[in-house]
Amino acid sequence: MTAKRLEPHPVGKPYTPTTTSFGDEVENDEINWWVFKQEHDIPTLRKKAGVALRAAQTLKDGAQRIAKSYYQSLKELDVIYEQFAKKYDQEILAVLDFVQWLHTRNELAPSILFNYRTWGSTRMADRTTETQLGDLDNPTVLEKLSLIVLGLFQRELPTSHYVRFELEADFFDSIGPEDYYKGLGEGVSEQKVEKKTAYQAVNEFAIYFAQLRDSLRNVLLDIERRETQERLFTSDDFWRSFILKAALSTKTEQKYWDFKQTLDMWHVKSEPAKSEKANKFAEIIAGFANNQGGVIIVGVTDYSPRQIVGLTGESRDVENYMKYVRSVISQYIPYDKDFVHLQQVNVPDQNGDYKLCLVIAVQQTVDGLGIKGIDGKSYTYPQREETGLVWKEQNTVGNKKIGVKSDNYHFLGVLQQFVNEEV
Numbered sequence: 001m002t003a004k005r006l007e008p009h010p011v012g013k014p015y016t017p018t019t020t021s022f023g024d025e026v027e028n029d030e031i032n033w034w035v036f037k038q039e040h041d042i043p044t045l046r047k048k049a050g051v052a053l054r055a056a057q058t059l060k061d062g063a064q065r066i067a068k069s070y071y072q073s074l075k076e077l078d079v080i081y082e083q084f085a086k087k088y089d090q091e092i093l094a095v096l097d098f099v100q101w102l103h104t105r106n107e108l109a110p111s112i113l114f115n116y117r118t119w120g121s122t123r124m125a126d127r128t129t130e131t132q133l134g135d136l137d138n139p140t141v142l143e144k145l146s147l148i149v150l151g152l153f154q155r156e157l158p159t160s161h162y163v164r165f166e167l168e169a170d171f172f173d174s175i176g177p178e179d180y181y182k183g184l185g186e187g188v189s190e191q192k193v194e195k196k197t198a199y200q201a202v203n204e205f206a207i208y209f210a211q212l213r214d215s216l217r218n219v220l221l222d223i224e225r226r227e228t229q230e231r232l233f234t235s236d237d238f239w240r241s242f243i244l245k246a247a248l249s250t251k252t253e254q255k256y257w258d259f260k261q262t263l264d265m266w267h268v269k270s271e272p273a274k275s276e277k278a279n280k281f282a283e284i285i286a287g288f289a290n291n292q293g294g295v296i297i298v299g300v301t302d303y304s305p306r307q308i309v310g311l312t313g314e315s316r317d318v319e320n321y322m323k324y325v326r327s328v329i330s331q332y333i334p335y336d337k338d339f340v341h342l343q344q345v346n347v348p349d350q351n352g353d354y355k356l357c358l359v360i361a362v363q364q365t366v367d368g369l370g371i372k373g374i375d376g377k378s379y380t381y382p383q384r385e386e387t388g389l390v391w392k393e394q395n396t397v398g399n400k401k402i403g404v405k406s407d408n409y410h411f412l413g414v415l416q417q418f419v420n421e422e423v
Helices: 021-026 030-038 042-067 074-087 089-105 109-113 116-126 139-149 159-174 177-186 190-233 236-248 273-289 315-332 394-400 411-420
Strands: 257-260 294-298 340-348 354-362 379-385 388-392
Touching (some): 042 074, 042 089, 042 190, 074 190, 109 190, 116 190, 159 190, 190 411, 236 294, 236 411, 273 354, 273 379, 273 388, 315 340, 315 354, 379 394
Antiparallel strands (some): 294 354, 379 388
């Protein structure tokens, strides 16, 4: 996974990690990449992940019970691990079955269980070792990977190596200068090294299964989020309910939505006015993307009291409107992923007559989006704040994205909650 996500390190040159196009697709969230962008059989994924989660929970509980005891030697720990493997063999096989199924879907799919979101950079680094294609048929590599799970190997060295170094450092810190050379002769006993290695190993063993359990939980959470978002996206009823409630509401949650009676850029024909209007629209889109995402509803007056007026023109005009929206976004926002969803929705006005409105839903993007100026050279970085836009420095927008792992429509959960709230 890492090799495919990053450009190769040029020999003899300073290295700044640069992502490949595949790395841009995965971003910093392997689970989101698989659940939202790759897997097409979501029902089977949900079923198999659920079975694996129950098995991982049992393994995690068993590993934590082991970690509560103290062991005097690695030989004693070997016996404990062997008993664990025999007691929980069915659970281990259940997790293995899930991993093997993922591998049949894509050789990188099992990485969703060893992901940045759950493990974090430090725990991943502690358990990472260099492997090549075909290494899983190599007994030596399999032994090393097993030792990592057991907590007996980390950062390319046996755990006992780090334990011995730590104990020796503590020992020399505790003696006076006059005893230093005497200490060199005595050193630290192997019994003490083994005892502390066993203690450290079982704790790492318990952490491994806790993280495995949490990874599977995150897989199921993303499945639920994907299914919820897809239901909302394809549901005219949801958008209709939201538009009606938001239009009549005195509650100003407008960080997430905006109303437009129409888009000026559709009706201006002459230049430079047409390009200026188009550029302003692109700023609104990027402003939502650079914050938490949001939606523009076209066909509702943006003054109080709001009214459902719908889009003007024939169906052919509406199709051209939508094509122009896409064209403007691609022209002024250089981003190689589709982050905007368009949907037509019929909404009843105050007289009960249905009017066609346009929903423009904008993802929160993992990267800060810049708006290309009309001159084609300059860039600005707008950000949605409450009911309007503010302009930020590029670094400021980028820093706000640090916690965002992937492009997402998470704001839909806010809209759904708003729709479900009682007045």
